[in-house]
Amino acid sequence: MTVSIVVVSHSAKIADGAVELAAQMAPDVVILPAGGTDDGRIGTSLEKVLAALEAASGQAAGAGAEGTVVLTDLGSAVMTAESALEFLENPAGVLLADAPLVEGLVAAAVAAQGGADVQAVRKAAEGAGIPAGQPAPSAGGTDHLESPTSAAPDFTGDFELVNQAGMHARPAAKVAGGLASLDAEVTINGVDGASMTGLMTLGAGKGTVLHVEAWGADAEKAVEYVGGLVEAGFGEP
Structure with missing residues (x-):
């Protein structure tokens, strides 16, 4: 580390x-x-x-x-x-x-x-402190990509939550933390994928389909990252 x-x-x-x-x-x-x-x-x-x-x-x-x-x-x-x-x-x-x-x-x-x-x-x-629907700050302190709403996403994916508890704190932290390390802007069901708080406000339970949209150099990697976590149930039952 x-x-x-x-x-x-x-x-x-x-x-x-x-x-x-x-x-x-x-x-x-x-x-x-x-x-x-x-x-x-x-x-x-x-x-x-x-x-x-x-x-x-x-x-x-x-x-x-x-x-x-x-x-x-x-x-x-x-x-x-x-x-x-x-x-x-x-x-x-x-x-x-x-x-x-x-x-x-x-x-x-x-x-x-x-x-x-x-x-x-x-x-x-x-x-983690950004209200749902607002973009998180970029790693450099300024927006390094276009606003996600200004163009069609580079990659998308749809993944159904299979873990019993759905998108609670631990999965939200894993998603937000991992996406923060990538050069991509990501939304999940309309909220910023790098915002732990935003993800938790979705109230997404088991069976909910997460629609992931991503822009930027690591857009494909970001979608695959979220998909991998979801499909593995975040390592939970």
């Missing part, structure tokens, strides 16, 4: 719990919590955040680390993370994600597990 993740929260319990949840879906990704103050109170600690960033970089270095994505909960956590960057030798390798903590972390972790680069991992995190 090449991208590590740090979770900054005002609560040590929240940070630890979020990391534990994400680790279930991304066991090979270095994900470290930096929650609460040094004396166990609610708040943030510059020392904790800095230590986590340095540890994340060091632990992932053996696997050829190329960056770290930081997720935060409340406003002052962002300021603490930004302050920590000033003390790092290579702050350019650390990206702050403007994303919901839990949904963004899960999506980012799945993307990192799939081998996405640091920009794509941040995009996956931020895509």
Whole structure:
């Protein structure tokens, strides 16, 4: 794995719990919590955040680390993370994600597990907070492809959900995280395929047919990726 993740929260319990949840879906990704103050109170600690960033970089270095994505909960956590960057030798390798903590972390972790680069991992995190029907930001921060509505899709596919629980959180994270690493814009039943939140709002249960449309250099790969996950039942009963 090449991208590590740090979770900054005002609560040590929240940070630890979020990391534990994400680790279930991304066991090979270095994900470290930096929650609460040094004396166990609610708040943030510059020392904790800095230590986590340095540890994340060091632990992932053996696997050829190329960056770290930081997720935060409340406003002052962002300021603490930004302050920590000033003390790092290579702050350019650390990206702050403007994303919901839990949904963004899960999506980012799945993307990192799939081998996405640091920009794509941040995009996956931020895509988790995009309302249904709106496109997620591109990995470079600007739209790198035409709007999906401006031209016919390059590739399409229709796949019936066969797993009992349908499109719940884990499958949505797998789909969104994997698509974030591809050079393609994808919609699934009209919502952004790279948005975990958008996919969950579909309420797609077993037997629902997912209509996938994709644009871009990796459009065919994106459709095949979604189809493979769906047809395998996302590894679930």
